[in-house]
Amino acid sequence: MGISDRLIGKKNVNGDPQISGVYPEAAMPGGEVRIVGSGLRPKEFRRPSVRFNDVEGSLVVGSDDFVIARVPASASSGGITVSTNGHSSNAHSIRVATLIADSLHPVANPAVDVEGNIYVTFSGARGQKVPVSVFKIDTNYIVTPFLTELMNATAIAFDRNGEMYVSSRYEGAVYKVASNGTYSTYAESMGVATGIAFDREQNLYVGDRSGTIFKVAPDKQIFVFATLEPSVSAYHLATGFNGDLFVTGPTTSSWDSVYRIDAHGTVATYFRGLGRPQGMALDVDGNLYVAASLAGQRGIVKITPAGSATLHVSGSGLVGLAFAPGRTAILATNDAVYHLPLDVQGLPSLNDLPV
Numbered sequence: 001m002g003i004s005d006r007l008i009g010k011k012n013v014n015g016d017p018q019i020s021g022v023y024p025e026a027a028m029p030g031g032e033v034r035i036v037g038s039g040l041r042p043k044e045f046r047r048p049s050v051r052f053n054d055v056e057g058s059l060v061v062g063s064d065d066f067v068i069a070r071v072p073a074s075a076s077s078g079g080i081t082v083s084t085n086g087h088s089s090n091a092h093s094i095r096v097a098t099l100i101a102d103s104l105h106p107v108a109n110p111a112v113d114v115e116g117n118i119y120v121t122f123s124g125a126r127g128q129k130v131p132v133s134v135f136k137i138d139t140n141y142i143v144t145p146f147l148t149e150l151m152n153a154t155a156i157a158f159d160r161n162g163e164m165y166v167s168s169r170y171e172g173a174v175y176k177v178a179s180n181g182t183y184s185t186y187a188e189s190m191g192v193a194t195g196i197a198f199d200r201e202q203n204l205y206v207g208d209r210s211g212t213i214f215k216v217a218p219d220k221q222i223f224v225f226a227t228l229e230p231s232v233s234a235y236h237l238a239t240g241f242n243g244d245l246f247v248t249g250p251t252t253s254s255w256d257s258v259y260r261i262d263a264h265g266t267v268a269t270y271f272r273g274l275g276r277p278q279g280m281a282l283d284v285d286g287n288l289y290v291a292a293s294l295a296g297q298r299g300i301v302k303i304t305p306a307g308s309a310t311l312h313v314s315g316s317g318l319v320g321l322a323f324a325p326g327r328t329a330i331l332a333t334n335d336a337v338y339h340l341p342l343d344v345q346g347l348p349s350l351n352d353l354p355v
Helices: 003-008
Strands: 018-023 032-038 049-052 058-062 066-070 078-084 092-096 098-102 118-121 134-137 143-147 153-158 164-168 173-177 183-187 193-198 204-208 212-216 222-227 236-239 245-248 256-261 267-274 280-282 288-294 297-303 309-314 318-324 328-333 336-340
Touching: 018 078, 018 092, 032 078, 098 134, 118 153, 153 193, 164 193, 173 193, 183 204, 183 212, 193 236, 204 236, 236 280, 245 280, 245 288, 256 288, 267 288, 267 297, 267 309, 280 318, 288 309, 288 318, 297 318
Parallel strands: none
Antiparallel strands: 018 032, 032 066, 049 078, 058 066, 078 092, 098 336, 118 134, 134 143, 153 164, 164 173, 173 183, 193 204, 204 212, 212 222, 236 245, 245 256, 256 267, 280 288, 288 297, 297 309, 318 328, 328 336
16 A cells, blocks of 8 residues: 555545435535545545535535535535546535525524514614614515614514514513504513513513523513523523423533423423524424534534434524424524525414414
8 A cells, every 4th residue: 555545544446426415404504514425535635526506615524435515605405416536426405595684683583473574683782772673574585674773672572463572681671563663561670681482371481591581471460480590691482382481591501401491380401412502493393493503513403302412404603593484494693594495394383373
């Protein structure tokens, strides 16, 4: 064996490159995917070429049986191929998120109304008054200002009647928002109010990131529902079909938890081992999707009811997601919103759930 053989190890000397799998099979532009197969290393020190449809991606690392590639900014859903020594592999399908709107500042999940319109915040730095607090993105992806004058808009939720509510972490309050963009105080004096979510009985849960989950009854009485470790940024809330409340709240640890709180306020650790977990959404099968890091990889992590976690979407900067009609997902980074054909049926909205 020559010195070059000893340096590069196993080489592709026979056969065309073959792809047997891509993990995860969905990604944001800039996300990294692992391509596995055979014959993926060219001869000598040449680099393989990885293409997303007709757009070349950048190679992070590679060997004969796997390649890690970064999704280019202009990539779209379709086929991914690896080329070595003038030969191209079979195409393997991959879903790539498409930019809808940028120059935003979400800090939690986007929200989708019953008509499919998307709402997303421009939250701003604490105490910063921005011109537009919430933007509306219609079904044609046209972006228009929707809500103004609300300081540090943080989380958005809809009740059973389709009415919008927005929290303000600066004012420690939740506001009820009319269809014309005017708003009135719904509940206040709740610390650093961040994540919000309704249950099917129209109780509103509000996460005060200093350590309290409040429950606001339909008659606006406020109760302390549960207490948790304080978060360095925000609590993010989501309600499951059976009424359980799921909560994330990033701490200084790189091994954070998703908590599940039952109807009596009993807190249990649902899953532990995520880095900076933030916004969440559930599908009809009870799988939980969390914007977080898993084993050092950032993206959307899927956690099954059995407690198995996998990276479902690769991508950095994600702060939340929402499922939309057509088995699609709306993904929010810290400055933009994307559309992804994820082929996941989200949990029905409150309007579609039995009382």
